[in-house]
Amino acid sequence: MKTSIVITIAVLAQAIGNTLLSKGMKDIASQPSFTDGFSVMMLVSAMQDPIIWGGIVLLILFFACFLSALSWADLSFVLPATASGYILNVFLAHRYLAEPVSTSRWLGSVLIFFGIALVAWSTRSTNVKQEQSQDSSAPDARGSETC
Amino acid sequence: MLTAIMVLMIVSSNAAGDVLLTRGMKKIGDISALSPVDLLKVAKRVLTNRDFMLGVLCLSVSFFSFLTVLSWADLSFVVPATAIVYVVTIFGAKFILKEEINRMRWAGTLLVCLGVALVCIP
Numbered sequence: 030m031k032t033s034i035v036i037t038i039a040v041l042a043q044a045i046g047n048t049l050l051s052k053g054m055k056d057i058a059s060q061p062s063f064t065d066g067f068s069v070m071m072l073v074s075a076m077q078d079p080i081i082w083g084g085i086v087l088l089i090l091f092f093a094c095f096l097s098a099l100s101w102a103d104l105s106f107v108l109p110a111t112a113s114g115y116i117l118n119v120f121l122a123h124r125y126l127a128e129p130v131s132t133s134r135w136l137g138s139v140l141i142f143f144g145i146a147l148v149a150w151s152t153r154s155t156n157v158k159q160e161q162s163q164d165s166s167a168p169d170a171r172g173s174e175t176c
Numbered sequence: 177m178l179t180a181i182m183v184l185m186i187v188s189s190n191a192a193g194d195v196l197l198t199r200g201m202k203k204i205g206d207i208s209a210l211s212p213v214d215l216l217k218v219a220k221r222v223l224t225n226r227d228f229m230l231g232v233l234c235l236s237v238s239f240f241s242f243l244t245v246l247s248w249a250d251l252s253f254v255v256p257a258t259a260i261v262y263v264v265t266i267f268g269a270k271f272i273l274k275e276e277i278n279r280m281r282w283a284g285t286l287l288v289c290l291g292v293a294l295v296c297i298p
Binding site: 143 | 240242262266283296
């Protein structure tokens with residue numbers, strides 16, 4: 030239950046944080062002083078923008094939740110669970126930033142989610158194999174101690 | 177074209193940052209200190225570790241590149257496109273950190289590549 034809550038907070042914080050960063054940067058880029066394109070001053074303005082800071086705080090919250098979850102839960106669970114944030118990011122961009130999202134972009138995000146899940150699953154299989162090899166060598170070690 | 181260059185910069189600096197942080201933390205060793213004095217010693221070891229500090233610098237470059245590209249590109253494109261960092265990090269883990277990568281992990285990496293390719297279709 031604790032893991033689910035922390036991961037839900039992490040996923041929401043990352044997706045909303047990224048959405049706020051995107052909204053803040055596009056607002057800054059649309060200001061009359063920046064119509065000529067990107068300049069370093071845009072990043073200076075960004076550091077004074079409350080929306081950007083909202084995004085940064087949420088990304089720090091994501092990182093804290095991610096690290097906390099890793100301290101008690103398996104990476105093979107935490108990684109794919111937080112990777113669902115990719116799909117949520119696309120949804121929020123479509124819903125709140127009015128970005129046009131094609132079918133291939135939706136499909137691509139879903140494939141990325143499954144790809145990360147597979148990578149995480151491979152991590153779990155590696156750990157299980159390592160534990161089994163340790164278990165199989167353990168009785169010998171105990172035996173030699175008894176002898 | 178500029179967006180592609182920025183995504184490449186985000187991905188390469190992020191992957192380099194991850195690999196450098198991992199190498200730095202492996203050199204620093206397990207952190208199991210609980211007392212304030214021990215924690216200060218650990219903090220000193222972390223902050224004087226060249227790999228760790230370079231890793232932080234790389235991740236800062238990645239974050240500011242991300243902010244920059246968001247000023248003109250779609251979030252629904254940038255976030256999935258930067259997922260290719262999983263692939264670059266796996267190569268970094270294999271060839272720089274000498275980690276073993278099994279078939280399933282390569283398969284997952286391939287799926288991420290396919291997903292990113294689909295996202296990049298205009």
